[in-house]
Amino acid sequence: MTDVLTPVLSANWADERAWKITNYERRGGYAGLRKALQQSPADVTALVKDSGLRGRGGAGFPTGMKWGFVPKDNPNPKYLIVNADESEPGTCKDMPLLLASPHTLVEGVIISAYAIGCRYAFIYVRGEVLHVIRRLQQAVREAYSAGYIGKNILGSGYDLEVVVHAGAGAYICGEETALLDSLEGRRGQPRLRPPFPAVAGLYACPTVVNNVETIASVPQIVDKGAAWYQTMGTEKSKGSTIYSLSGHVARPGQFDAPLGITLRELLELSGGVREGHQLKFWTPGGSSTPILTAEHLDIPLDYEGAAAAGSMLGTKALQIFDDTTSIVRTTLRFVEFYKHESCGKCTPCREGSWWLVQMLKKFEAGEAEEGSVDTMLDVCENIGGRSFCALADGAVACVTSAVKHFREEFEQGYHTPAWELFPYERSALFPPRTAPAEYPERDSNPGQGALEQTTGSEGGLA
Amino acid sequence: MSVDQNSAHGPVGHEFESHFPESGAVDYSDQSTNIGETTLEEMRQIAERYPQPRSALLPMLHLVQSVDGRISPAGIEACAEVLGITPAQVSGVATFYTMYKRRPAGRHHVGVCTTALCAVMGGDYLLEQAEQRLGIHEGETTPDGAVSLERIECNAACDFAPVMMVNWEFMDNMTPEKADALLDDLVAGREVHSTRGATITSWREAERVLAGFPDGRADEGPTAGPASLLGLDIARERGWKAPDVPPKTATDEAEEQK
Numbered sequence: 001m002t003d004v005l006t007p008v009l010s011a012n013w014a015d016e017r018a019w020k021i022t023n024y025e026r027r028g029g030y031a032g033l034r035k036a037l038q039q040s041p042a043d044v045t046a047l048v049k050d051s052g053l054r055g056r057g058g059a060g061f062p063t064g065m066k067w068g069f070v071p072k073d074n075p076n077p078k079y080l081i082v083n084a085d086e087s088e089p090g091t092c093k094d095m096p097l098l099l100a101s102p103h104t105l106v107e108g109v110i111i112s113a114y115a116i117g118c119r120y121a122f123i124y125v126r127g128e129v130l131h132v133i134r135r136l137q138q139a140v141r142e143a144y145s146a147g148y149i150g151k152n153i154l155g156s157g158y159d160l161e162v163v164v165h166a167g168a169g170a171y172i173c174g175e176e177t178a179l180l181d182s183l184e185g186r187r188g189q190p191r192l193r194p195p196f197p198a199v200a201g202l203y204a205c206p207t208v209v210n211n212v213e214t215i216a217s218v219p220q221i222v223d224k225g226a227a228w229y230q231t232m233g234t235e236k237s238k239g240s241t242i243y244s245l246s247g248h249v250a251r252p253g254q255f256d257a258p259l260g261i262t263l264r265e266l267l268e269l270s271g272g273v274r275e276g277h278q279l280k281f282w283t284p285g286g287s288s289t290p291i292l293t294a295e296h297l298d299i300p301l302d303y304e305g306a307a308a309a310g311s312m313l314g315t316k317a318l319q320i321f322d323d324t325t326s327i328v329r330t331t332l333r334f335v336e337f338y339k340h341e342s343c344g345k346c347t348p349c350r351e352g353s354w355w356l357v358q359m360l361k362k363f364e365a366g367e368a369e370e371g372s373v374d375t376m377l378d379v380c381e382n383i384g385g386r387s388f389c390a391l392a393d394g395a396v397a398c399v400t401s402a403v404k405h406f407r408e409e410f411e412q413g414y415h416t417p418a419w420e421l422f423p424y425e426r427s428a429l430f431p432p433r434t435a436p437a438e439y440p441e442r443d444s445n446p447g448q449g450a451l452e453q454t455t456g457s458e459g460g461l462a
Numbered sequence: 463m464s465v466d467q468n469s470a471h472g473p474v475g476h477e478f479e480s481h482f483p484e485s486g487a488v489d490y491s492d493q494s495t496n497i498g499e500t501t502l503e504e505m506r507q508i509a510e511r512y513p514q515p516r517s518a519l520l521p522m523l524h525l526v527q528s529v530d531g532r533i534s535p536a537g538i539e540a541c542a543e544v545l546g547i548t549p550a551q552v553s554g555v556a557t558f559y560t561m562y563k564r565r566p567a568g569r570h571h572v573g574v575c576t577t578a579l580c581a582v583m584g585g586d587y588l589l590e591q592a593e594q595r596l597g598i599h600e601g602e603t604t605p606d607g608a609v610s611l612e613r614i615e616c617n618a619a620c621d622f623a624p625v626m627m628v629n630w631e632f633m634d635n636m637t638p639e640k641a642d643a644l645l646d647d648l649v650a651g652r653e654v655h656s657t658r659g660a661t662i663t664s665w666r667e668a669e670r671v672l673a674g675f676p677d678g679r680a681d682e683g684p685t686a687g688p689a690s691l692l693g694l695d696i697a698r699e700r701g702w703k704a705p706d707v708p709p710k711t712a713t714d715e716a717e718e719q720k
Binding site: 247 | 514521560561579616627659680691694698
């Protein structure tokens, strides 16, 4: 039996200046790389396959198998890209990892690149996290100086270049084919598959795209062995992973635990739902994963357990909403996110997310037409599964799952505004503040004219 | 045409209305620029990092913002020239990503997260408060150019909700009082520190780091915030840890010999 929490990735986060290479090495860092370079790339891939490691970015695809799809006989260069575009609402595990211990990822990048025969790797990190980018850039520079990256790494004859690439604000670039277009210097729009990136990815060359947490798990697997990793987790979901608890809990935070822990256990550790309140609904892995309720407190949070409950493990981003929260308002805000982030390529997503927002605003205002819950579900049916990528599926999933569990609350939107049913100040951590009289006056014409302004600093930004 | 969101009737049509009102064009009426040979040389350096130069376009546009305070027409031309692509191709990319600003951003760029979780926990109130304090609406810059304000989407710090950002540095666990103090300090030009980052510099300096030119501040700030350490702290208190490496079996040893 393993312990309730098993700090693997987070073990060094409390260390003084854990982000420096010397401190990482003092903890045994880069031992995995040394071991990997003494094996053949195929053996490293087999080891990762044996460990049972699965993708931690949402889909849960077996990592070693993904690497195995890279064709050996393809004469083109091979690329490894780390997807550090963490933007799924609720997801907040990769950024603390990169801030505290960027070398865990860098070491993973080198080992993984070696395993797939890649000479050029990229870390695509969202642009809106300046300090994370600073630490990553420094870690890569330190690794070059230490001879872990560059020519003839540790005398092995293996060469690798690693580039830290900052994105520019687009959730869709977390979708692996949109990420590829973005990294090629284009608008981040998904590609039709096949061909899959393993065959024709970056610059139409074989490419592996993996999440930060996935690649960061590799060094310890190589150092301690597949059997060690297998001692944690459940039958088909092996290993330890980071669960992120946020929202209406006494103490939100990150929990490094074996796969299969339950929300009940995690809530106990975090002091439970906000005092005086009950759990109403939660997302198991970000806003794209269908919401669950208090009846799902005891499902094992592994890939199979979340799927059996009709949801997905996703990014293990557990957003907790208590009984003060309006499901209608929350769903609207989730869907507004997808509308804003839709890249516009596929019509069902671009138009559909727009219409869902219009409908949900009416539900929120208590002005929805009688019977329009079914209309909304019908709209959802015409969106889901009809686009190149899964963004629209995520938008639809949060609507359909919300209606499934809280249909009556949507039906109350035919006559009563959500803010009357669930006064919004009750869900907030603090009441709204009224503006003191001495504050400057605003232009009384909200938002208008910002884009038409042609000169000076008064114009709108975007 | 406009759509009345609060109409008592069903949804009205939206043809001819852009679904992406924020995707305004690059402002060609303002031709001012600071881009010269130094910037062009830095752009070439960025292009050299990649197997194919066009991959450098996103960081190059970050560099344009650090030099011109916005995506300027001259910046578009410079990127196109260095990469050997057309200005239309460059502006097509510049208008896709929300971090690229086609109007001058402030010395400090403030973001307030209003995606579902932060919104519910108080982010909506913080945005309204920031608008009132600064006397502008989201998407605008104060007349003196000190601060620009943006409603941002989830910034991957949900365990620190509600979250604000200044020049893309974390401002965790915000309250109305903290937000007031933060905005007052930014407007007055006083020194401000990120809760999990460095001393706040300026939006332009931040953009330069995103272009891949470090500012030497990576070692500032803590290793992790308190919420990031919660699970680790509990594990330590209770003596929980990852399992030890299992002892080697005979077959393992035989394999290693091989």
